[in-house]
Amino acid sequence: MSHNQRMQDRINPDERNPARAGASPDPALLEAAFASMGAGVLVVDTGGAVAACNPQAEWLLGHPPGGLLGRGLHQDVCFRGPGGQAEPTSQCPLLRVARTGRLAAGDEDLLVRADGGVLPVAWTSAPLRQMGRITGAVVVLRDVTHRHQARARRAERHARGQEARRQAEDAHAAVLWLVEVTDALVSTLDAQEALGRLAKLLVPRLADWAALDVATGPGQARRMACAWSDGLPAIERAGVGPLPRFAPSSPTPLARALGGAGTRLLTDVGEAGPGRDAMDEAQREQFAALGAVFVLLLPLRLRGDALGAMTLVRTDPARPFTDDEVVLAEEVARRTALSLENARLYGQQAGIATVLQRSLLTDLPNVEDLELAASYRPAQREAEIGGDWYDAFVLPGGDLAVVVGDVVGHDLQAASRMGALRNMLRALAVDRARTPGEIMQRLDAAMVHLDVAESATAIYSRLRPAGQHRWRFTWSNAGHPPPLLLTADGETAWLEGSGTLLLGVAPGQPRPTDMTMLPPGATVLLYTDGLVESRTRSIDVGMSRLRRSAAAEVGRPLEEMCTALINALGDPGDDMTVIAVRTPVGR
Template identity: 45%
Template sequence: MAARRDRGHAAFDVGRGLAPADLPAPHAGGVTSGRFASAAPVPSAGRPPPRRAVAARPRSDNGNAACGFARSSRPVRTPAVRARGGWTVEDDAYDIDAVLQQALDRLALLADVGAALAATLDVREALRRVSRLVVHQLGDWCAIDLLDSDGTLERIAVTHRDAGPPAAGPLEGPLPVPADLASGPVARVLRGAGPLLLHRGDFPPAHADLFPARPLELFRQLDADTAIVAPLRARPDILGAITIGRTSGDRPLTDADCALVEDLARRVALAVDNARLHRETSRIAERLQRSLLPNLSGPAIPQRAARYTPSQATAEVGGDWYDSFPLPHGHITMIIGDVAGHDLRATVTMGQLRNMLRGIALDREEPPGHILNRLDVAHHQLYPDVTATCVYGVLKGNEDGPWELHYSNAGHPPPLLVTHDGDTHFLEEGHGPLLGALPDLPRDSAHRALPAGSTLVLYTDGLIERRGEPVHRGMTRLRRQAAAVAQEPLEEFCDELLTHLGSEATDDVAVLATRLPG
């Protein structure tokens, strides 16, 4: 059917015997049956929904030609027609296939937006991807503004269908704080209004808008004919606004597009809100974790240095930790460990495990294997469902040497010894199961003489492990890099390890190193 707005034209329910003669001439061609083959409710494209809508598919010699039209629920008042159960036509007729395709396109856009939001933890990059999707599937240009937690406003993205005219770039960036009494569309939306459908004549004067000239540049330089401004609303908060515009007057944005943009804005806002909550939780956990990692106390000799970096891939903290402190007899502990998990619980457990080990080590001098045995029993009693790894070592010696390391390893990657000349050796003796696995199993201790001028490196698995490759490759990389920087000052030595090995880490990384005199 072609579009028609005739009021009073009669159409009939399924099975009521609508004949071709009942249709206006433009709509009767090719209809060989006097009945509709099917009928179902359909939305009214681009208009407020009628009280009743019917889709009809008449039989045709050339196959089924789908069409639809809207009906009110008011019967026709003409007696002859009323007797046949007719209804007045209140709105246009539609091509049902086109309506269904439009609905599928809109669902596809929402699905693509969801995928873009889930593909990255970077909020800015996610919003730029969303804006690119919008201009390819809905509007000719799109702008997204975000309010920060401190109330500042920033235009994150302005994207144009034609890859962005020269005027679009300068429109991005920080914006002045919205005025309380500003009456422009963005200002109103940031106060909770919207979504707002704007036509060219609705664009506000300069003095009424939010900040006063740059948003007008957005509408005018990008030559908007119609635009929709919708709030990014999550829970009770307004996080920003999304503005979508079309420059073509023959396909303006409509009320139906408003509903789509509102749904899209809700999804964007939820993703932004979740990202901010995740980021804040991670910051709290990282601050807690760093507060539990000690300043290295004790004598200046031997030199010691430590590093910790959270995972860049997951933006979460875990249970990596290190410690080093003097014992009553003057020896120096060298400790590193990793509690399983990447959450606040792992961080808290790490702190408690570290404190327990400090108490056990300071209680009395014992072989390292016995120290880890006592720690394992206590750990299993308090945290029976949590596993952890740990290397507990004790440096013994004096400034003039010799030095040796007494140690025990509970399921942790082996320490690396690097001589002054760059020879490397992994210390694999004294290895036992991780903490929490077999708490009653006796643990071995080992000892190793340390050459003068050598460097001892303790590290967590994030430094050597990469997804999809065997761990021995990471250990080989560590040996080569440590050998290459063996004569660098200790602080630079640690920095070089993190720069060359930690930049691709998918896990937290902790490093504890000591440089012996000589």
């Protein structure tokens, strides 16, 4: 081909290509291509009526063949507004291109199918131009249901995750709150104090008003604690004290809860039930004054025993008790019942301890010429009677034996061992006339064989007249704080002696006897470590305080002196014992 010919082809290529020269494409070919497209295609005129569509568009939108032709794309197919309402045709994004001439597209929108369902689609809309002017639009639709479903699944998973997180946070908060509840209940063995603390925790966490009642007998109960939120009306909110009597078989809600019936939720608190009694009437009057809307009544029950009831009131109609809150309240009621039972058992043990302690305290003998007094104060923890003891008795030869001791421990077992040890020492002292050191050595050996106590401290002493208003004082100290000697003019001295190990540590070891002569009007003070030792100061400081206090009290009667020292000194958390003997003043 010549160079001129090639140039001619470049200048006018349509002369060599009939299709490019204006020949029309085969209509059958266009129709086949239109029908076989994987996307839905609709051709609409400027008014929005469907002029043509392919089978895929009809299938996607749920219309039979030819069912879309002539229909308004916006009125019959196009998506609706956020509330489901039809938007004006002028606002339809699929048809907007017929006016603007600019391409439009959507990533995921919903179209209405023939059956009323919706179809998620991605779409494009392009202007249709003929002879240089816009005559409509070509809309291409692609089904993105899978994407829509995936997004919905992700949203659902996210919502479930958020809900699980919320539930976990709520559960964690409930556990932390239950820890507070438990701490409030176990930090004291006083039932009223524990219930008062609990009531303050119940409001506003579970209620706007809460009351805790304890059964005191058949048909009898006492309101132990009450709490309320600040917004409640000014009524007699506290109401602590005896409740009106009721029949044990009363069907009224509070009576049933006090009797151990199951949890009950009241939503019509103003309506009187059958068998209304004075307590039920008073309760409903109080509910009315509170503006109660929901009332939750729970028994305080443990192992079948009905101990009381817990009442929770809410005044907001928009805040009913949820199932989780009822379960939480029931757990609080269970722990409260356990606390009440512990307080009851503690009271029983304290009573036993008091009786036992009184039985172990010795009645002091009347001894001619000598003044004898003793004082004992248990620890403030009433049930912990401890192992402190004192004793005084006249020996067969007429000498006076004075004893003070302390068995290791602060419980009933320590107290019982103390009693056994005291009686054994009495028996050994009365059996034979031996020195205090020999008696203590025999007691040490007997403890091992008879398993009386693991260890103990003690002082065993004897007083004997020595003429001219003087008295001979002998003693043996087994690891105990030393006796304090006070003269009539207030001089003081520790009778250190040659103290040895505690009883029970080295059985069989010889134990020495120490001796001193007591002048007229002298006082010997024996005591236990609770008088001089505490958690806040050393024993040296405590003994210095005892020495000064005793010197200041030396002019008082001996019984008053012992009581004053007990009240002024020592650790309230420990038991204390003082026994003192005073020789007569010489004439």
